[in-house]
Amino acid sequence: MRGDRVSIAIPVVRRRSPMIQRVLATRIAGLRTASIPSILLAAAAAMASCAPLDDPPPGGDTESFRAQREALVGAIAASGVRDSATLAAMRSVPRHEFVRPQDRRLAYDDQALPIPEGQTISQPSVVAIMTEALRPSPGMKVLEIGTGSGYQAAVLAAIGCRVHTIEIVRVLADSARTRLTRLGYGNVVVRHGDGYLGWPELAPFDAIVLTAAPETMPQALVQQLAAGGRLVAPVGAEHDVQSLVLLEKDATGRVTTRHLLPVRFVPMRGGPH
Numbered sequence: 001m002r003g004d005r006v007s008i009a010i011p012v013v014r015r016r017s018p019m020i021q022r023v024l025a026t027r028i029a030g031l032r033t034a035s036i037p038s039i040l041l042a043a044a045a046a047m048a049s050c051a052p053l054d055d056p057p058p059g060g061d062t063e064s065f066r067a068q069r070e071a072l073v074g075a076i077a078a079s080g081v082r083d084s085a086t087l088a089a090m091r092s093v094p095r096h097e098f099v100r101p102q103d104r105r106l107a108y109d110d111q112a113l114p115i116p117e118g119q120t121i122s123q124p125s126v127v128a129i130m131t132e133a134l135r136p137s138p139g140m141k142v143l144e145i146g147t148g149s150g151y152q153a154a155v156l157a158a159i160g161c162r163v164h165t166i167e168i169v170r171v172l173a174d175s176a177r178t179r180l181t182r183l184g185y186g187n188v189v190v191r192h193g194d195g196y197l198g199w200p201e202l203a204p205f206d207a208i209v210l211t212a213a214p215e216t217m218p219q220a221l222v223q224q225l226a227a228g229g230r231l232v233a234p235v236g237a238e239h240d241v242q243s244l245v246l247l248e249k250d251a252t253g254r255v256t257t258r259h260l261l262p263v264r265f266v267p268m269r270g271g272p273h
């Protein structure tokens, strides 16, 4: 299975320019080699769980953070992300506010970083690819499963989407809600709960994004996608390379799926597992 998943995704990578191939290769290699330090950092975070790791007093944006963010978004644009709304949002959202205080100096490196409860904030270039794949626009109603730090939700909110996001870990849901309010992202509703079954009371959604990986596509989420909508999800087993999947539902309700690239996300919990 492992070989299948990788070989499904690689032709997509090959269609991209040589420069993008290099960036993606670095990204995949980075994901693999980053796993050991991430585990150590997550273990250290768990041991220090009494310490207030989250929600430090607002650090504010600085010239240095702005310059680093500009450089990061420039590199993401050069790697092939073209959607101007996505790039503008990533230029505006202060990622250093979404990571632990001790990781702020790494906030604008293109890497996933640990957040409390053994979870991660996704790699910026992967957030950009996923956001672009949703074709976001102002007013669009979006469901996110896996709020985590709230960063992906903030990027969508900065575009003007109406974001509904579900987080299974209560302390993460609570701290993300506080952080998003403090930073002024008013168009995000954070709910604590298991997102495996979606948010049926609010369906249908114009776009759905999963930032934790289920082993197979949750059918309840596909059902809650509006006609003409797009769903982006990492799908695959834990500890394996997963496939980032773009699912599209046409005006008649017919569903097609496409593999975008190989990725590695934290597993989706809850659901039928």
Ligand code: SAH
Binding pocket: 119, 120, 121, 122, 145, 146, 147, 148, 149, 150, 151, 152, 153, 166, 167, 168, 169, 172, 193, 194, 195, 196, 211, 212, 266, 267, 268, 269, 270, 271
């Ligand atoms: N979007 C986040 C990335 C968070 S990592 C960010 O930008 O920071 C994925 C998150 O999904 C974790 O916080 C994890 O607790 C959460 N998660 C896992 N399974 C879930 C489920 N069934 N429902 C809701 N959240 C879930």
